[in-house]
């Protein structure tokens with residue numbers, strides 16, 4: 408089975424019948440880094456998040472030396488292998504599940520964002536951690552790694568459009584407005600509960616994790632969101648959940664919270680677009696954020712899969728919209744999806760609702776099953792796509808020369824409270 412990137416190249420050349428969500432996907436990511444630098448407007452580039460507005464603070468990537476852009480795939484392969492061998496244990500390469508095959512093949516560890524942050528911790532002697540994922544993941548790795556370890560993001564433009572939908576200024580403004588409605592945020596009711604517990608998804612900036620640490624809140628992943636919400640409801644009358652409305656809604660709904668008690672907070676509207684009464688009744692206030700990769704999945708795609716493959720097992724990620732999760736057989740994190748496929752009897756058929764690079768790789772790794780992506784259009788995560796072997800070769804060879812390119816550093820005043828929120832998550836028990 409060819410890689411997602413090869414399938415894109417064939418499609419754009421007209422050499423296959425597959426369709427992609429944009430012909431620009433066939434270009435080198437440096438073309439978008441250059442465009443962002445020239446017109447001053449940062450963007451997420453081609454892929455699922457192409458139409459999402461990128462805030463002005465979105466990091467940009469300077470141009471890498473021409474030799475890395477001109478090098479053939481074979482030359483880059485030889486250079487990356489040689490640089491890794493020369494660096495040995497000095498550097499560890501981490502690859503997220505959604506990363507392209509042409510990069511993931513060099514990863515010492517492959518996993519979801521939290522697994523990779525822990526993998527970084529397991530290599531305390533590595534002086535450099537090269538994170539082939541997106542910006543918030545590199546931040547988490549920096550906060551959990553040793554003080555002398557340097558975390559490197561090969562392309563700084565590899566952000567996350569969902570994480571960018573909640574910034575610290577908007578969350579602080581929201582908190583101040585909620586305080587006007589609920590009164591002092593540290594006042595407890597007869598049950599000893601404060602008015603609101605902030606909960607941030609792992610897919611958020613370090614600043615938001617720090618905000619949660621400072622305000623009695625916590626971090627969650629897509630694997631432990633239910634446990635974390637239970638933790639929060641033991642301590643608060645309500646939860647403010649950001650940035651992903653879908654994970655918050657799907658999780659709270661499965662726990663029995665009525666939809667009418669889950670108002671949406673739109674950061675640009677007064678009171679988030681709500682009236683004080685609905686906020687008073689709220690159990691979970693959902694931030695207006697979403698993942699454009701998982702927003703592409705639909706109930707119609709599930710219906711089509713069931714019609715074409717009777718008995719198909721449909722598993723979607725909980726970042727998908729609620730009707731999609733309701734129509735699927737199961738919803739679970741990337742780790743859940745991988746384990747479900749590993750445990751299935753040979754000959755099983757799976758329709759999967761998550762990022763195409765992971766689905767494609769699983770289909771190749773488990774040929775005894777039939778595995779396909781619910782979305783027939785090839786549309787990878789725009790920001791994972793910004794990591795290309797050229798950038799990986801550049802940061803590795805720079806390390807050999809004693810230069811650290813693209814280091815991600817979280818300030819200590821953010822790291823300290825963010826670690827508190829992360830530690831609360833690790834201590835939360837089902």
Ligand code: SF4
Nearest residue numbers: 567568569698700788
């Ligand atoms: S898949 Fe969605 S949440 Fe994950 S990095 Fe891409 S845009 Fe962000």
